[in-house]
Amino acid sequence: MKATAVELAFADRYSLAALKTSEVLALSIDQLKRLAERLANDILLFNQQACSSPRSIFWIGGTEDEICSARARFWQALEDAASRFPNPPHAVIARITDAFLLAASGGVSDIYCRLNSFPLRGFGNRITDPERRLHGGNGFLTEYSLDHLAQLASRLCARDQTLVAFGFMSEELVALTRQLPGRAVDRIVGPGEALNFDPVWDGMDLFAVLTREIRINKPVQL
Known part of the structure; x- marks a missing residue:
């Protein structure tokens, strides 16, 4: 490398989604359809190969019956939204093997x-x-349930990059970030925004890293 070179490494990462059970149950049919379409884009646009595409979904809050009801209506909507994406035989075999x-x-x-x-x-x-x-990836999702969003923090690690969150107040998300271990999660975004590129990526300000700055101090007064 040249003496003036800068090297950035973007490692393989993992991403997740957190859905508030009560908010999913409260959605109208049209709202649920829009949520499913946004999440389908996040998950399937690049066959779930992007580091920022969720591969796990956490259901937050709700009784066992409420979670079952939310899952039933959500998955039907997501399957409908997924029907517009390619589903080649090799992807079917790959996700069954992974399962x-x-x-x-x-x-x-x-x-x-x-x-x-x-x-x-x-x-x-x-x-x-x-x-x-x-x-x-290849269209495979794992599901988990937690009573509270705060419990998610202990499940995350430095490999986790993006969290797609739906149904939570900003204060809840800020509180979650204060409990995260180490480098866990660099982005928290809404549904449909997981693949949006940003100049701050993997916790690095790319403009700051990739531009040169010459610093001039004030003249010394003798």
Whole structure:
């Protein structure tokens, strides 16, 4: 490298979504459709290969029955929205393979849909390191449920890049950032914004890093 060169490394990252159960249940049919279309873009526009495309969804709050109801209406809407995206045979095989690998590693405990569902989804108890390494995208999502958004902080790690959040107040999201461990999560965005590029990426201000600044101090007075 030249003495004046600058090197930036963008490592493989993992991204997630957090949905407030009560807010999903409160959506009208049209609102739910728009939410599903936005999330489908986030997840499937590049076949879930982008680092910022969510691969796991956390349901926050609600009783067991409420979560089941929210999941049922959400997944139907997301499947409808996903129908406009390509679903080639190799992607079907890849996500089924990933689902079985994650089930064997403990990342997924149940698969609540047909194996040819698009997206395919599996439910787990806790997000694991093997899941982050093994999950290859291709239209596969893992689901988890938590009582409170604050509990999400302890589930995250430095590999996690983007959190797509829906249904939360700004104050709740700020409170979450104060509890994050280390470098966990560099972006919190709304549905439909996961793939939007920003000059601040992976926690780095690219304008600051990639531009040269000459600093001139005040003249010394003798």
